[in-house]
Amino acid sequence: MGRRLFGELQFPARPLSFCGLAKELSVSTAPAADPLFGAAWAAIGLARPTRPWTLPVVNGVAVAAIIGAVAYRIWEARPPAEVLREEAILIGIGVVFAAVAVWLKASPRGSSLLLQLPVMATATVLTVLVMGTAGRWLGDDLPPLAAVSFATIFLHFEVGLHSRQFGYVFGIAILGLGVLWVYAVSQLMVSLGTVVVWTLVLIGLGILAMLTSRAVERDLGVQVERQSSLLATLSDLGEGLLITENGRFVVGNDAYVNLTGYTRDQLTAMPSLIELAPPEDRERLSTNLTKRLAGGDVPARYISAIINKSGSRVEVEVAIHRVTTRRNQLLTLVSDISERKRAETAERETETRFRILFEQAQAGMAFTSLDGHITTVNPAFCDLVGYSEAELRTLSLLDITHPDDVGALREAMQSMLAGEEEGRRIEKRYTRKNGEHVWVDLTMRLVRSTDDKPLYFQTVAVDIRDRKRAEVLQAARFAVTQALVTSPGWEKAAPGVLEGLCRTLDWELAEYWEVDVNREAMHFVTSWKRPGRDTTAYEASASQVTYRRGEGLAGRVWEAGAPVAMPDLAGDTSVRSGAAVAVGLHGIVGFPVRSGRRVVGMISLHTWAARDLDDGLVAVMNDVGSQTGEFVERKRAEVALQDSEKRMRSVLDNVSDGLATIDPGGIIESANPAVTKLFGYTEEELTGQQSDVLIATTHRSAFDNYLQRRLNLDIPVSGAHETMGKRKNGSLFPLEFVVSSMQVGPRHLFIATLRDISERKAHTDALEYQALHDALTGLPNRSLFGDRLRQALLAARRNQKMFGVLLLDLDRFKDINDALGHDRGDSLLQEVTARLRGVLRATDTIARLGGDEFAVLTTDAKHPEDVIASARKIIASLEGPFAIADQMVETGASIGIAMYPVHGDDPGTLLRRADVAMYVAKRSGGGYAMYQPEQEAQTLRRSGLAGELRRSIPQGELVLHYQPQVTLATGAVHTVEALVRWNHPRDGLMPPDRFIPMAEETGIIHPLTAWVIDSALEQLCKWLNDGLDVSVSLNVSPRNIEDHSLEEMVARALGNFKVEPNRLTLEITEGVAMAAAAAKALHRLHEIGVRLALDDFGTGYSSLLYLMRLPVNEIKIDRSFVSALATDPDSGAIVRSAVGLGHNLGLRVVAEGLQDRMAEAVLVEAGCDAAQGFLVGRPVEAGEITALLTGQSGLAPQADQASL
Structure with a gap:
C-alpha cells in the first residue's frame, strides 16, 4: 500500500522535494468541467484545473469569423438601406463587445461568474437583434447562421469550467440556445426540412457538450482523488503544508492547521497569514511577500515563528515555492523546529555552564591532542604547574611530567588509544616551572567522536601534595626499616637506607658520615645518588676530607646534635661547597645519627634546588637517625658472631614492630617475638598459616585484596595501612601494617611490618574527649553543651515540646578557693559534680561552663514545674557540708531558669535569660529564679559597671x-x-x-x-x-x-x-x-x-x-x-x-x-x-x-x- 501510494506521488527512493511537491499540487490536464464536480471543488478547496485549449485565441478567431460571415451574408441579401444602417450599427457594437469579451477572457477575472452572465446575455441579445433585423432577407441561411452564432457564444463562455457554479451556467446556456432557436424558427417560418436539419445540428452540439463533460468528470475525479491522497499523505508526514494567494490562506493540511490552533474557516477569514508571525517579523515578511509576488529575489527558506491561537510562540522553518499556474499563489512548507531550537539553547547553556565550571574549578583541568600536546587549560592547572596558559600551549603533558613518571603516562595514553580502556586514574608528579615537583591525582580520559574516532585527551589533576607528603614521610620511615631489616649489616644496609630516603623524600644525593671515636673526627663512609647528572667530582671530594667538631656541615651537626641546613651553597667558600655548586647541587641538610644520646654519624641529603628544613622532615630524620644509630651500634656488636641469615633474624627479633616473612602464596614462614607477643601465638603455631589468620574476620576481604596486589602482582602500595587485628584469644585491636618485598638468595619473599596502634588510637580518643569535656569534672564543657542545646532545640521544634535551661553558680566558691587553695577548690567542684549527677536524671545534660558555673539541660520536661523540681533537688543536694581534705566546707547555689519556647527560641537567648535569672537568684541570697521579662532591668547594673x-x-x-x-x-x-x-x-x-x-x-x-x-x-x-x-x-x-x-x-x-x-x-x-x-x-x-x-x-x-x-x-x-x-x-x-x-x-x-x-x-x-x-x-x-x-x-x- 505504502509503495503504491508513494509510487503515485513519484518519490519512491528519496524524500519528496519541495519543487516536486509544487508540481504535484499544480493542476494540469483536465480538459473541461462538469456540473457534478462543482460542489467537489468547493468542498476540498483545491485550485481549479487549467483550460483545455488556449481559449482566448480560439474564441477570438471564432468570433471574428462569425461576425465577418454574418456581415457578408447580410450585405449580400441587399436589404433596405435603413436595415443595412441598423445592421452596421449592431455589428459594430458587436465587434467592440467581442473585443472586450476576448480581453476579459484572457484576464485573471475571466472565471468570475459575475462577469460571465452579463457578457453572455449581452452577446445573446446582440446576436438576436442582428439575426432578427435581417432575418426575413436571409431566408434559409438564418438557421445555420443563428446556430453557429449561438454555438460560438457558448464556446466563448466555456469559462464556466473554472466556476464553482459551472453546472448552472451550462444549463442556462443550453436553455437559452433552445429558446432562441424556437424563437428564430417561429418568426422566420422557414421550411420544415431546413428546421429539421438545423435542429439535428443543434442536438448534435448538445450531445458533443454532454460527451465532453463526461470526459471532464473522469479526469477531474482522478485528479481530485490524487490530490486529496497527496494532502492526506503529507498530513501524515507531520509537516505543515498550505497554499496562499496574496498572503491569504487558500488551503492547508491538518498538520498546519493543528500547528496554528485555528480552524480552516478562521484561517481563511484572516486578511493575511502574516498576522500569525511575531510583531518583530511582520514588516520583514510583508516586504518579502511583495518582492516574491513581483518576481524579486527573496530567500526560499527562512526561520521565523508562529503565535498560535493560545498565544504560545512556535519556532518554525518555512520553505516557499511559487505555483506556476497562479501568479499570486504560493506553496508553503512549514516545519516545527521548537524542539531543535530548545536543544540548541540547551546545548549553548550546557557549554556556558561547562566553561564556567572549567574556569572556576579548583582542580587543574587540561585538554591535549592525541600526542599529549596541551591545547586548553584552566587557571587552576596554571597555578598547579606554575606556567602561564601561553607557555603551556607550547608544551606537552610529557614535557612537564617528572622523568620517573613519563613511562607510566605514555603507557596510559597508548592503552587508551588502542581501545583497551576508556580512561585511567594515576598518581604522578608534575615538574613545576621553578623545578619543584608536585604530586597530583590525575584522571585521564580519551574523548572519541560518534564514529569512535579518537579526538583528544581530557585530564583532571587534583593537588595531593599534603597527602603525599604524609605518605612520603611514613614511607621513608618504613623504607629505612625495610632496608635495615633486609640487610645483614650496616655496610649493605647503608645504600638501601640512603636510596630509600632519596626516593621517598625526593632528594638527589645522600651521604653517610661516621664518627671515629679514636681519631675524634667524622669521615665519609658511603653515598647513593639518583641516575642522571654527573657528580663524580663532588663525591670524590668526600673521601679526601675529615671533620672535627664544629668543622663543616658534618662537624656542625656533630657538635649541635641537631639538624643543620645549608639551603643555598652559593655564599659558602669551603672546598666541598664549591665542588657541590660546580656539579649543580645547591641545597644540603645534615641530620645526626644517634645511639642513645651519643652522635655516631651523620646523614646528609643534597638537592639541585635550594631547599630548607621543614618540621615533617626533621621529625622523620630524627626517627631515622635514632633507628639507624641503634642499628649501626647493634650490628657492630654482632658482626663478628653471626652470618647474614642470623643477622637478619636478629634485626627481626629486636625491632619494636612485629615483623613476619610471607611467601608469595600468603603463607607465614617466620615471625619475630614482637609478633608472637602481639598476637599471643607461638612462632610454631603461626608458621605455615595463612597470613589473614592475624586479621579480624570482618576485615579479611580488604586485607586479602591488598595482599593479592602486593604478593601475586607485586604492585607497590605506598604508605602504611590500618585494619583490625585478631589475637589468638579472639580479642581485637587496631593494627597498622605494611608489606614490602625482599630477595633472600634465589627466593623472593615479603616482609610484613605490624604495629599495635591501640595506644595511639586511645590517645586520639582521649584528646577528642578532652576537647569536649571538662578535664577536672569530666562533665561536658561549654562547646558540647552548646551542641546538645542546639540538638534539643531542633527536637523540641519538631515534636512541639518544651525544655528547660538551668544556669548554676556556686555560692562563696571564690572565698573557699582563695582561703583553701585551688587544689581544694577543685576538689569541691568534683564533689559538687558527684551530687549533681546523683539527683538529676540520665536524660539531663550537666555541663561545667567554667570556674564555678554549671549548666543543666532538661529535655523531657512537660511543664515548668518539672524544671523547678529539678532546681529544688539541686539546691537540696548542695545543702549538706562537703568534706574537703581535713576540713568541712559549705556552699550553695544560685540557679537561673529559662524555658523553651516561652523565654526564647535560640541558644543565645535562652542562656542569656537564664543568666539574668541566675543573677536575680544570687542577688536574692541564693536559691532559684525563673526568668521574668522585668528582670532584664537588673542587667543595667552590669551596664553601669561597664x-x-x-x-x-x-x-x-x-x-x-x-x-x-x-x-x-x-x-x-x-x-x-x-x-x-x-x-x-x-x-x-x-x-x-x-x-x-x-x-x-x-x-x-x-x-x-x-x-x-x-x-x-x-x-x-x-x-x-x-x-x-x-x-x-x-x-x-x-x-x-x-x-x-x-x-x-x-x-x-x-x-x-x-x-x-x-x-x-x-x-x-x-x-x-x-x-x-x-x-x-x-x-x-x-x-x-x-x-x-x-x-x-x-x-x-x-x-x-x-x-x-x-x-x-x-x-x-x-x-x-x-x-x-x-x-x-x-x-x-x-x-x-x-x-x-x-x-x-x-x-x-x-x-x-x-x-x-x-x-x-x-x-x-x-x-x-x-x-x-x-x-x-x-x-x-x-x-x-x-x-x-x-x-x-x-x-x-x-x-x-x-x-x-
Missing part, C-alpha cells in the same frame, strides 16, 4: 600584679606574668574574671589591653635599668586578635619604651590560636620579634600539623592537668606527652597551677622547663618581684631560652 570600667583607666584604678615563672632545673626566675586587677572604689580589688568578659563584650578590651602592655613594659624597663635579667609575659584577649589591633599596640609600645621584643611574651589561648583568622596576626607578631606562648594547652582542638606551622615559642600546660598529677595517672601521661611534643617541636614548656611537691617532681622528671603556681609564688605587686629578682641577682645567668 561605664565605671571605662572610666577606671584614666582614673588610675587598674593595677598590675606579677606572678613568677620558676625554672624547674635551677629554681631561678627569669619571667614573670603580668595580671591585671581592678581596684574598684566600692567593691575593692576585683580579679580579671569579674570584668574582662564585660570588657570584651563592650569593646573596652582594646584600651585596657593597651594600658596593660604599656604598664608592663614600663615596669620591665625599670627592672632592666636596675640590672635585673627578666622578661614579662601577659595574656591577650581573643578580641584583640580578631580585630587586628594587637600588632599595632605592641609595635608602638616596644618603640616607646625601647625594649627588646624577645623580652615580651604574649599568651594566646589554644582555641584562639587554632582559628585560621589568627594565623596571620600571630605571624606578624612573630616578625616583630615578640615571643608567643600557647596558653591552656591541651584543652582545645589543636591540630598537631597546624601547631607545627604556628610561630609559637612556648606552650603552657593547663592547670587542670597539672593539679591532677598527684592523683590521676592519665594526667601524668598527658603532661609527659605535652612536654615531649613541645620539645620535639623546639618549644619551651611551662606548667600552670603548680601547688604541691608531688606534681613538681613529676614535672621535673618529665623535663618540663618552668612552672608557676601557688607553690612557687602567688601574684604580688611589682615591689615584691623587685626584691625577689634582686635576691637572686648573684646567681649565674641560666640558658633558659634554649628553644630560641
